[in-house]
Amino acid sequence: MPSRSRTAAGRPHVICHMVPSVDGRIVTGEWPAPGSLHSEYERTAATLDADGWIIGRISMEPYAGRAALPRGSGARIPRTDFVARTGAPSYAIAIDPSGKLRWESGSIDDDHAVTVLTERVPDRYLAFLRDRGVSYLFGGKDRIDVPAVLRKLRQRLGIRRLLLEGGGKINGSFLAAGCIDELSLLVAPVADGTLGAPALFDTAGGAPTRLQLVSAEPRRGGLLWVRYRVVRRRR
Incomplete structure (x- = not known):
């Protein structure tokens, strides 16, 4: 087990766990990837606790x-967090952010579903989430504040401890906010080479970050x- 980096007080230790190609692309659909890719990804994820x-x-x-989604606006619902299960x-x-997911239930296998919204979502969507047993947290008024979430x-x-397994923009927003503590990369033996394909991190203006190899x-x-x-930079 590698030593852990310093994690900001009051938030989870965030591990970005992904499968990139050797050139950092992350859309795997057309790759001539090994059949063991998915099972190895899940197996390594399970070790991250x-x-x-x-x-x-x-x-x-x-x-x-x-x-x-039910019709009608319904009653006004306060913009406060709702936790259906702990x-x-x-x-x-x-x-x-805009409340577009149409959850069937509050569970994905044994995992409890939680969605992060902005305060601009309509009341009927909040009522829908409550009815489905999906927890929701507000991440900001108009945009998501990653550290606050x-x-x-x-x-x-x-x-x-939280696994970050998003696309380039989500991962990039965490990186730019200084909210990634570790990278766990299962590098596939594939050179993607697709111009403009989503990368491991896509951030406006970039977010160069120094890393230390652990294993x-x-x-x-x-x-x-x-x-x-x-x-982390010393203050």
């Missing part, structure tokens, strides 16, 4: 489902599991 995982809306859509074995967390995940749900371990199918610790 996380209390939950967080991704963006588009990535969460296949898991959430396509339930119908003490879950794990939490599946989506960042969905992480503090809420720790305070409201007791999450201490590198070959895995089945030519995969390479590489772990880095984020080096």
Whole structure:
């Protein structure tokens, strides 16, 4: 077990766990990847001892489902956090600022579903989430404040270690906010080479971050599991 980097007080220790190509691309659909990729990804994730995982809306859509949203505005619902369940074995967390996911239920297998919203979502959507047993946290009025969301995940749900498994923009927003503590990369033996394809981190203006190598371990199918610790600047 590698030593842990310093984590800001009051938030979870965040590990960005991803499968990039050797050139940092992350859309795997067309890759000639080894058949062991998915199983190795899940196996390595299980060793990271996380209390939950967080991704963006588009990535969460296949898991959430396509339930119908009820008509009508309904009663006014205060913009306060709603926690439908605590003490879950794990939490599946989506960042969905506008409230577009159509959750079938409040569970994904044994994981409790949590969605992160902005205050601009309509009342009927909040009523829909409550009816489905989906917890929701507000991450800001008009845009998501990543550090504030992480503090809420720790305070409201007791999450201490969190896997970040998003797309380039979600991962990039965490990186730019200084909210990634480790990288766990299962590098696939693939050179993607697609111009403009989503990368591991996509941030406006960039967010160069110094890393320290912790370990590198070959895995089945030519995969390479590489772990880095984020080096914090001394204040």
